[in-house]
Amino acid sequence: MDPSLEQAGDTSLGLIGRIRDRTAATGVSGTITAALNRILVKGASISLVHVLLLEADQVLAAPTDASFEMRFLTSDEVRRYATQRGSGLSPDLGDRIDHGLDLCFAALSEGRLASYSWLALRSVEPEHAAGVALGLPPYMAYLYKACTHRSFRGRRLYGAITASALKQLEKMGITHFVAFVYWNNASALRACTRMGYRRLGMLAARPSGPLHVPKAARLCGIRFGAEAQPQLAMRLGRDAAFGLRPSGPKRSDVEPARDH
Numbered sequence: 001m002d003p004s005l006e007q008a009g010d011t012s013l014g015l016i017g018r019i020r021d022r023t024a025a026t027g028v029s030g031t032i033t034a035a036l037n038r039i040l041v042k043g044a045s046i047s048l049v050h051v052l053l054l055e056a057d058q059v060l061a062a063p064t065d066a067s068f069e070m071r072f073l074t075s076d077e078v079r080r081y082a083t084q085r086g087s088g089l090s091p092d093l094g095d096r097i098d099h100g101l102d103l104c105f106a107a108l109s110e111g112r113l114a115s116y117s118w119l120a121l122r123s124v125e126p127e128h129a130a131g132v133a134l135g136l137p138p139y140m141a142y143l144y145k146a147c148t149h150r151s152f153r154g155r156r157l158y159g160a161i162t163a164s165a166l167k168q169l170e171k172m173g174i175t176h177f178v179a180f181v182y183w184n185n186a187s188a189l190r191a192c193t194r195m196g197y198r199r200l201g202m203l204a205a206r207p208s209g210p211l212h213v214p215k216a217a218r219l220c221g222i223r224f225g226a227e228a229q230p231q232l233a234m235r236l237g238r239d240a241a242f243g244l245r246p247s248g249p250k251r252s253d254v255e256p257a258r259d260h
């Protein structure tokens with residue numbers, strides 16, 4: 001057989017296998033949304049995310065499981081937990097804590113990292129916000145890179161961490177969280193809705209910058225793309241002053257924390 005035909009046959013069989021596996025895992029609608037997302041992201045380089053806002057007095061807190069210790073991690077703890085299999089963390093993320101504009105709030109179980117979320121203050125680099133730089137008002141933090149370890153999922157830790165972090169940050173004057181969730185991440189969207197986030201609208205972005213910005217988000221004081229550059233420049237200047245290199249996420253071999 002012509003080798004190129006044989007290769008084409010293998011590719012189609014591989015594709016059929018992948019579609020079958022995905023349909024078994026996520027159902028027909030999950031397969032369709034995954035295919036649509038692939039067309040958007042790979043074909044048109046467009047990212048589509050829900051912009052969500054949580055206000056301190058709107059939090060629908062899940063009862064906290066007392067067996068978990070919930071607190072902010074130090075930079076050395078982040079570096080240490082980065083070696084825990086499946087954590088989705090990389091050691092250089094500890095630098096983000098040292099820098100002073102990022103925090104990592106975690107649920108720990110007998111010394112194991114069960115769940116965590118990162119929080120960015122004042123500004124966010126494009127690589128952590130669907131490719132769009134963000135500027136934030138001082139009373140708001142951007143919640144990203146949320147991840148619950150596979151063996152702890154489904155125990156509402158994501159909601160418990162969010163509620164607990166916001167409660168602690170209120171003392172510092174931070175009363176709002178903003179989060180991005182990709183339009184096709186249904187479980188994360190359900191989890192956010194359950195904890196009291198409200199939808200401000202959809203952000204559509206290409207690598208060159210935002211295509212559509214939700215008006216409600218701008219009214220809340222969030223700045224996108226070029227408008228956020230002055231705040232972002234302050235963050236990058238601080239990086240340089242600390243002698244830190246920019247720390248992007250290193251995708252782990254098991255399952256990465258998703259920024260959205």
Ligand SMILES: CC(C)(COP(=O)(O)OP(=O)(O)OC[C@H]1O[C@@H](n2cnc3c(N)ncnc32)[C@H](O)[C@@H]1OP(=O)(O)O)[C@@H](O)C(=O)NCCC(=O)NCCS
Pocket residue numbers: 115145146147148149150152153154155156157158159180181185187188190191256257258259260
């Ligand atoms: C999204 C995520 C942080 C939720 O964490 P969590 O602490 O398990 O949160 P919850 O207990 O509220 O569960 C949320 C949803 O996860 C799904 N879920 C529950 N148990 C699960 C399990 N064992 N394995 C996989 N998903 C599970 C369910 O769909 C659940 O929603 P539902 O109860 O409405 O069906 C977690 O699934 C995760 O780390 N996902 C990978 C990274 C990611 O997508 N981050 C989102 C960034 S916004």
